[in-house]
Amino acid sequence: MWPKQSHHQGGSIAEAMTVDEIIENFSLLEEWDDRYRYVIELGKALAPLNETDRSDSNKVQGCASQVWLATIVRPNGADGPILNFTGDSDAHIVRGLIAILFTIYSGRHAREILLTDAIAIFEQLGLREHLTPQRSNGFRSMVERIRSDARVALNMAQEMPQSA
DSSP: OOSOOOOOTTSOHHHHSOHHHHHHHHHHOOSHHHHHHHHHHHHHTSOOOOGGGOSGGGBOTTOSSOEEEEEEEEOOGGGOOEEEEEEEESSHHHHHHHHHHHHHHTTEEHHHHHHOOHHHHHHHTTOGGGSOHHHHHHHHHHHHHHHHHHHHHHHHHHHSOOOO
């Protein structure tokens, strides 16, 4: 039914896919309704968010719907920290946008996160012109939250003495 999807044990479709695969899949879907459904399908594949992560501190401000993003930071020596994300929303399309963001950012070094322009990818997919301004602003809020977490993780790693 959908374009190419990567499946692997223990992870979601979105985690197994690359941004390039999502972009390619979007290009294969000519109608916006099909693309919209595809984004929703990506969201359905998100790993469930722990109830403890549905906290005020993980809630993303600036989103029309409720959105939670939890960040797990792993130190990675001289290369800097690697960030992984979990998240959820009460809106199906927003869950899909979260899945796209996690494909872009999760499992990446903090420096790489800060150098990656998710807004450009968002626009390349044609999402901006097909979503309400509130959804687009919410997407920007999620990107800024991820980038902020990456900056904090990088600053903390630079302040910690390197163990020999």
